[in-house]
Amino acid sequence: MSIPLWPTLWLALTALLALGLVLLVVLLPAESRRRLLGRREAQPAVIDERAQAFLAAGLLPLSDCPRDRTACLRCLQVDRCVVHRLLELGLTPGVELRVVQDNGGPMLVSVRGSRVALGRDLADNLWVEMGDRANGK
Amino acid sequence: MMTIATAPAARALSVALAGNPNAGKTTLFNALTGARQHVGNWPGKTVEKKTGALVRDALRLDITDLPGAYSLSAYSLEEVVARDFILDERPDVVVAVVDAANLERNLYLVVQLLELETPGVIALNMIDVATRQGLDFDVARLSEALGAAVVPTAARRGEGLEPIVAAIAAAAGAPRSLFRLDYGPVVESEIDALLAALAQSSLVLAYPPRWLAIKLLEDDADVAAKLAAEAGGAELLATATAARARLEAALGEDADTVLADRRYAWIHALVGRAMRAERAETLTLSDRIDRFATHRLLGIPLFLAAMWLVFKITTDLSAPWVDWLDAVLTGPLSRWMLAALGALGLGETWVASLAVDGVLAGVGSVLAFVPVLLALYFALAVLEDSGYMARGAFVMDRLMKRIGLQGRSFLPLMVGFGCSVPAIYATRTLTNQRDRVLTGLLVPFISCGARLPVYVLFAAIFFPARAGLVILGLYVLGIVVALGVGLLLQRTLLPATGEAGLVMELPPYRLPNARSIGFHMWQRTRAFLQHAASLILMTTLVIWLLTAIPLGGAGTFADTPMPESAFGRVSALAAPALRPLGFGSWESGGALITGLVAKEVVVSTLAQIHDVASATDAVGTTTFAGDLVEIVTSFGRAVVETLRAIPGLVGINLATDEAGDDAALSAALRASFEETSGGHAAAAGLAFMVFVLLYTPCMAAVAAERHELGTRWMWLSLFGQLAIAWLIALAVFQLGRLLGGG
Incomplete structure (x- = not known):
């Protein structure tokens, strides 16, 4: 019984390709992978404008909020379903919160006496006002 | 609300327990109902439903434990289930279980429960913890504002249970709730x-x-x-x-x-x-632990260490018990059964073969999972109960997101290195159906402990110089295939759900509670026995039947040589499909088919087929009393070995593994593979190992998938794995042949 050479080479090539794809996904940082695979289109400019407006108004994304400082949640720039999850956990606009841990991944915040973990990209879209800035630093 | 009080003894009330996750709802449920519980799923949902009863004098409470929820909206499955139950089943009383130390957030659900206008009782639970934290409650004022009785409880210590029962009885007869929250x-x-x-x-x-x-x-x-x-x-x-x-x-x-x-x-x-x-909120002890447990650099190593411990507990602590059960079933129990059948005059007939090789072997393969599952559920319950599980999910979230899973998916995949069955059950700790399915489909590719003996045997035969490397390579291949399949599934059948991102409460750390851990272990293991046992038993019986039926040979029923049995014929049918992989003999096919029952038996089937007698079959003359003594002493040995395994959990290995090498089997296998592969035995051996790594782990895993993921995904998993195993084994053999692996 003899198996032709071509299918075998082809199989080997596919196996190598699959391995390459896996390495690409695991080893590359998220942004460059996204660019390479073209998975998500660039963020619409409207969002950037809004972010500019928030920054101009003295708000910070939660992800830039330093640890152990009190901040006031002002605006939730996420879609309705997620807003809902946040609201029921007590993250209503105007509530005081405190970043307990920020290790570069998800954020851990203290809100209404409980500890809530928030994904990094989520924290990028929650806008807060720092305590001392609100009091006119 | 109606109260049926025809006779004093006939008063039955339906009660629903509602509350936030981590509020101690299940602990209260266990404390109230004791062992009188029924665990199932909500009809058509993958959410667990627990019901139980409490009888007190003239009162019977039928209690339903609703899934933990933060509010009663229509956004999550748990919330919809809880809400529909209260609205449609109209329980007589809803008990809202509240974590007293976290009152503000917990009351959010309570006000929504009260807006449903069902009579309510509020259990101010974990009052002992709150008091220790310096919190002081004005129960009367709370009760007045909420329009419902407020009862302080400490369910873990069994405190406040009688007052809760009394409050439920009182609330059921009371007029409608007058609660009304003023929205401005x-x-x-x-x-x-x-x-x-x-x-x-x-x-x-x-x-x-x-x-x-x-x-x-x-x-x-x-x-x-x-x-x-x-x-x-x-x-x-x-x-x-x-x-x-x-x-x-x-x-x-x-x-x-x-x-x-x-x-x-x-x-x-x-x-x-x-x-x-009494004191302002400061950095709590939990926060201080979290400084380490979720630390940028320490977090992941700590988590990996915890996972390693879970893995060692499931494998090492259960191993002596698996051996003990096996020894009892194949030793004394088989002998007694044969003796009993002999006394009935059925000694050497097919009935005896069915009883011992069919039924008893099947029961054995089911029971073998019990110690493993008990050990796993013990480890899982400790992690969950102490609050560390949520930290692990937090720490692993960033890494796991890269492969489209959540942080919690890491645990089942890790457990999969021990055994696929508990790993698939462990997917239940995931928070959504899509991630549960995806993780459950990937688990079988992670090489479980039962596949190791096959690798050890084959690597020793075909790659004696580099056995360790080959085995390591197989483990890595399993991980790579799991990653690849994960990516493929994400692009096709299981697209990521809206990129919602992690939103999860991290409960405060608590000392695990022995009672609730015991409940958890028992209930989960019982669920496995109920759901998987029949499927595993049936597969074993079918295989027995196949080996018993003679097809075209001289043998009679239950007394036929293996190649001439239906099993041999079926295996021979599988052989052509395996020929391109280099091991197209009925012997290999047969071993792979029995591998469907459990990977543990692949090696013994190979031995049996190649007609290499193993030493275990020697039947000596023993007495009944001697057997009993044997069971008890081996039980004692299992206890000792478990204790000896405990230091091994942290890396000190006192017990050394016995290496079972069988020269006769090795030679027979080598010859057989040499023949089927046309002189490329090593390539064929490697392909066989790859096939064993990637195809269906065992019927128990399939049963677990059916139970946890549903029948549709089970079939996909079964055939998908066969296809992947075949393709990759083909690539391995053909490549090996090409490269001249001899």
Whole structure:
């Protein structure tokens, strides 16, 4: 019984390709992978404008909020379903919160006496006002 | 609310327990119902349903443990299940279980429960913890504001149970709840407008009108759908949309946000009045532990260490018990059964073969999982109960997201290195169905412990110089295939769900509670026995039947040589399909088929088929008493070995593994593979190992998949794995042949 050479080479090539794809996904940082695979289109400019407006108004994304400082949640720039999850956990606009841990991944915040973990990209879209800035630093 | 009180002994009340996750709801449920519980799934849902009963004098409480939820909206499965139960089943009393140390957040669910206008009782649970934290409650004031009895409890210590039962009995007879949360003039005027519009709808007969109005303002998808089905529903929905628009224009926020904000403001004020904190909130002990447990650099190593411990507990602590069960079943029990059948005159007939090789072997393969599962559920319950599980998910979230899974998926995959079956059951700790399915489909590719003996045998035969490297390579291949399949599934059948991102409460650390861990272990293991046992037993019996039926040979039923049995014929049918992989003999096919029952038997089947007698079959003459003594002493040995395994959990290995090498089997296998592969035995051996790595782990795993993921995914997994195993084994063999591996 003899198996032709071509299918075998082809199989080997596919196996190598699959391995390459896996390495690409695991080893590359998220942004460059996204660019390479073209998975998500660039963020619409409207969002950037809004972010500019928030920054101009003295708000910070939660992800830039330093640890152990009190901040006031002002605006939730996420879609309705997620807003809902946040609201029921007590993250209503105007509530005081405190970043307990920020290790570069998800954020851990203290809100209404409980500890809530928030994904990094989520924290990028929650806008807060720092305590001392609100009091006119 | 009606109370049937015809005879004093006949008073039965249906009670629902509702509360936030981590509020101690299940602990209270266990404390109230004891062992009288039934665990199942909600009809058509993957959410667990627990029911139980409590009998006190003239009172019988039928208690349902609702899934833990943070609110009663239509956004998550748990919330919908809890809400529908209260609205449709109309329990006599709803007990809201509240974590006293976290009152503000917990009351958010309570006010929504009370808005459903079902008589309620509030269990102010974990009062002991709250008191230690310096919190002081004005129970009377809370009770007055909420319009329901408030009972302090400490379910873990069994405190406050009698008062809760008394409060439930009292609440069932009481008039309707008078609770009404004031949302402020703007919202209240819209609620009134909607109430007026709703008056004509027939929905108000089935549901509390004020609740309907509030839900319409929140744009609740479920209520909207109910209304749309009604006559005149479209106009009502238009009215609601207009009311929402007016509200949003007047207050500048989404109606959803406004209502949540009003509820929390009301609760905040109430907590301010009814709770006094002796000291201001500072960095708690939990926060200080979290400084380490979720640390940027320490977090992941700590988590990996914890996972390693779980893995070692499931494998090492259970191993002596698996051996003990096996020894008892194949030793004394088989002998007794044969003796009993012999006494009935059925000694050497097919009945004896069925009883021992079919039934007893099947029972054995089911029972072999019991110690493994008990050990796993012990480890899982400790992690979950102590609060560390949530930290692990937090720490691993960033890494696991890269392969499209959540942090919690890491645990099942890790457990998969021990055994696929508990790993698939461990997917239950994941928070959504899509991630559960995806993780459950990937688990089988992670090489489980039972596959190791096959690798050890084959690597020693075909790659004696590099056995360790080859085995390591197989483990890595399993991980790579799992990653690849994960990526493929994400692009095709299981797309990521909206990129919602992690939103999860991290409960405070607590000392695990022995009682609740015991409950957890017992219930989960029992669920496995109920659901998987029949499938595993049936597969074993079918295989026995196949080996018993003679096909075209000289043998008779249950006494036929292996190649001439139906099993041999079926295996021979499989052989052509395996020929391109280099091991197309009926012997290999047969071993792989029995591998469907359990990977543990692949090696023994190979030995049996190649007619290499193993030493274990020697039957000596033993007495009944001698057997009993043997069972007891081997039990004692298992205890000792378990104890000896404990230091091994942290890396000190006292026990050394016995290496079982069988020269006769090795030679037979080598010859057989040499023949089927046309002189490329090493390539064929490697392909065989790869096939064993990647095809269906065992029937128990398939049963677990059916139970956890559903029948559709089970079939996909079964055939998908066969296809992948075949393709990759083909690539391995053909490549090896090409490269001249001999």
